[in-house]
Amino acid sequence: MARVIELNKSITDSNDRDAQQLREELRRRGLFLINLMSSPGSGKTTLLSRTITDLKDDVGIAVLEADIESDVDAAHIESLGAVALQVHTDGMCHMDAGMTRRGLEGMDLTDIQLAFLENVGNLICPAEYDTGAHANVMLLSVPEGDDKPLKYPLMFSMVDALVITKTDTLEYFDFSIEKCAERVRRLNPGVQIFPVSAETGEGMDAWENWLKSHLE
Amino acid sequence: MHELGVVFHVIDNIKEVAEEQGITHVEAVTLRLGTVSSVIPEYLEDCWKWAIGREPLMTDCRLAIEPVEAITYCEDCQTEYDTIAHGRTCPNCGSEHTYLLQGNEFVIKDITV
Ligand SMILES: Nc1nc2c(ncn2[C@@H]2O[C@H](COP(=O)(O)OP(=O)(O)O)[C@@H](O)[C@H]2O)c(=O)[nH]1
Ligand SMILES: [Mg+2]
Ligand SMILES: [Zn+2]
DSSP, X not given: OOOEEEEEEETTHHXXXXXXXXXXXXXXXXXXXXXXXXXXXXXXXXXXXXXXXXXXXXXXXXEEEOOTTOSSOHHHHHHTTOEEEEOOOTTOSSOXXXXXXXXXXXXXXXXXXXXXXXXXXXXXXXXXXXXXXXXXXXXXXXXXXXXXHHHOHHHHHHXXXXXXXXXXXXXXXXXXXXXXXXXXXXXXXXXXXXXXXXXXXXXXXXXXXXXXXXXX | OHHHHHHHHHHHHHHHHHHHHTOOOOOEEEEEEETTSSOOHHHHXXXXXXXXXXXXXXXXXXXXXXXEOOEEEETTTOOEEXXXXXXXXXXXXXXXXXXXXXXXXEEEEEEEO
């Protein structure tokens, strides 16, 4: 006999549970995981490269590379002094907690305190899936425009920090950091905002101090 | 593609329930899908057909989608309006202090076993 079972279950339920479990496990191992999200080309890999170069003598860093649009591959990240792994997302538009766990399990994390997930380049889907990270960080590059928070409110409202990248190009674009910050804070009053240029190094200190403040 | 990931999540959730309740075959699934939920129903159906072919638990499982209308609330004039037609700006007073009341749902309503 056919029978109907009422579930009324949000589809992200089981992912949310997996993510919470992963977060707690990583914390117990002394690992802080950051989920980096942005549009393709906003500067995730470049920011990571500079961050690794600056911090590698003090902090063990790992990078889980899930962005297929990446110019610089995992091998390059390794050459800078981090542990890195490229995961294949098979055309998926976001990482979920299960994929993140499998990726991390494929790496040697013995001396690692800080791990980054470079999520798939997309401002919609990654916002809806908890990866198990301890902090969510979004990158917005100056050429993308200061009105992006109006177009992607969910992403801007869920992140712990916003890195405004490529600030060395400010003079060529009609981008106001103040206007952008005001729009983002209206959606997300507690957000940390870091304007940086990975090209010149401007603003990297504040970003790196924020990273270090999360480590034990 | 977003829809494929979403279908995998639906199937994962259903497999969990099936295991808990000792269900061996699912005949039909009803989803409630908000009209601003970032999922395109037509794509979802295509991905569904492909994905259930790989799951013995769900062979030939039918998919029904119930749309949930998107409604936004304006904090300034305390009215509700149609999100699809007017977006974030209140058509009654022009305010942008608005939030979505419903319409981004993505819920597995029920399964037939
Ligand atoms: N001018 C400038 N260009 C940058 C900066 N950061 C990244 N880029 C450039 O932006 C492009 C995309 O960067 P990438 O890090 O690969 O972006 P991803 O797709 O988010 O990983 C590359 O050509 C980088 O050289 C920056 O701070 N200033
Ligand atoms: Mg990249
Ligand atoms: Zn109003």
